[in-house]
Amino acid sequence: MDLVAFFILIWPPYVANGSAVFSSRLKTRHPLDFGKTLWDGRRIFGDGKTYEGLAIGITAGSTIGYLPNLLSPHITPLDAFVLSTTAVLGDLLGAFIKRRLCMPRGYPAFPLDQLDFLLTAFLIYSLYAEIPPIYILAAVIITPLIHRATNYAAYVLKLKREPW
Numbered sequence: 260m261d262l263v264a265f266f267i268l269i270w271p272p273y274v275a276n277g278s279a280v281f282s283s284r285l286k287t288r289h290p291l292d293f294g295k296t297l298w299d300g301r302r303i304f305g306d307g308k309t310y311e312g313l314a315i316g317i318t319a320g321s322t323i324g325y326l327p328n329l330l331s332p333h334i335t336p337l338d339a340f341v342l343s344t345t346a347v348l349g350d351l352l353g354a355f356i357k358r359r360l361c362m363p364r365g366y367p368a369f370p371l372d373q374l375d376f377l378l379t380a381f382l383i384y385s386l387y388a389e390i391p392p393i394y395i396l397a398a399v400i401i402t403p404l405i406h407r408a409t410n411y412a413a414y415v416l417k418l419k420r421e422p423w
């Protein structure tokens with residue numbers, strides 16, 4: 260397993276998902292679903308998914324997420340954009356599923372919260388590029404542990420309302 264290639268692949272989705280929480284510091288935010296509910300009376304995505312979070316996640320993931328390639332080129336800027344955009348969309352899909360399961364915003368849903376963004380990014384990326392299966396296995400094992408640590412850090416920094 261090429262550890263550098265592995266890191267370079269998971270970094271754009273990590274940055275995209277991790278940086279979206281910085282939107283919580285903004286004065287005004289706009290929910291992606293405009294507050295609308297579906298047939299079940301539940302919000303489409305909920306207040307935790309905003310245009311601002313989406314924009315920060317895609318921008319940071321495509322830029323900061325690409326930076327390691329300046330030292331060791333493995334993926335293109337377009338790849339970093341695809342991996343970041345699909346990561347934030349995967350997080351959105353996770354929220355959509357949680358709302359359909361009647362879980363309120365912030366309710367813990369293991370392993371959906373931990374893996375929705377990464378597996379969505381990997382799935383879409385693998386439609387046009389190859390991801391070694393061992394990378395997927397390694398990512399599925401380490402990401403929930405890192406997610407726990409980063410979410411706790413985000414909670415301490417008052418970026419998140421829950422420590423999970």
Ligand SMILES: CC(C)=CCC/C(C)=C/CC/C(C)=C/CC/C(C)=C/COC[C@@H](COP(=O)(O)O)OC/C=C(\C)CC/C=C(\C)CC/C=C(\C)CCC=C(C)C
Pocket residue numbers: 272273274276277278280281319323350372373402405406407408409410412413416418423
């Ligand atoms: C590396 C190992 C083994 C452990 C990490 C230990 C640790 C405590 C790291 C702390 C990193 C840190 C200082 C984080 C600051 C707070 C922060 C931004 C947390 C982001 O976490 C939020 C969480 C939301 O997830 P959810 O929506 O699913 O609930 O995102 C989880 C993110 C990941 C699992 C990916 C891992 C993310 C990182 C390693 C850091 C993300 C990088 C950035 C945010 C880049 C900085 C961006 C800007 C705009 C400055």
Ligand SMILES: Nc1ccn([C@@H]2O[C@H](COP(=O)(O)OP(=O)(O)OP(=O)(O)O)[C@@H](O)[C@H]2O)c(=O)n1
Pocket residue numbers: 279280281282283304305306307308309310311312313347350353354357363364365366419
């Ligand atoms: N597209 C996004 C993603 C995240 N966030 C911000 O980042 C925080 C943490 O994201 P996450 O943990 O995914 O949201 P939750 O509040 O846990 O909500 P959900 O139950 O819908 O996942 C959100 O509360 C929100 O402030 C955002 O504004 N827009």
Ligand SMILES: [Mg+2]
Pocket residue numbers: 365372423
């Ligand atoms: Mg969450």
